[in-house]
Each structure stands twice: as C-alpha cells, then as structure tokens.
Amino acid sequence: MRQLSVKTAGEILESIELFDVYTGAQIPAGYKSLAYALNFRHHERTLTDNDINPVIDQILGELKQAFDAQLRE
16 A cells, blocks of 8 residues: 555655554455555645545545455445
C-alpha cells in the first residue's frame, strides 16, 4: 500500500499507518478489512478537499486494480 500511495499522492502524503485489521463475521471468508490513517500536508499552504479528494480517489482506484480492493461502506 505504501508504494502505491506515495507514488500517487506525491509529496502531500505525509504519513500512512495501518491501524486495524478485521476478519469478523461481516467480512467474507478469505477477506480482511484493513483500516489506514492517511495524513496529508503541504508545507506552503493549507490543503483543501479539492486537493485531497482526487488523490484519495486515485489511491482507491489503484488499490482496486492491484488487489481488487473495495471501500467498505
């Protein structure tokens, strides 16, 4: 995940941390639910949703393509 995200987010992705792995009854057999915290920062200005949302969408697209990952709703 780190390599995909850093490549996609460029320098605005300050850190990424896996903080939860869940494999309970609500998750199909053979699958895991992974929760990540992503921190974005620009050193010269405040980032807006318009800066970050396209990057998150691109990260999710790359994860879907690479791992058939999907965002849990």
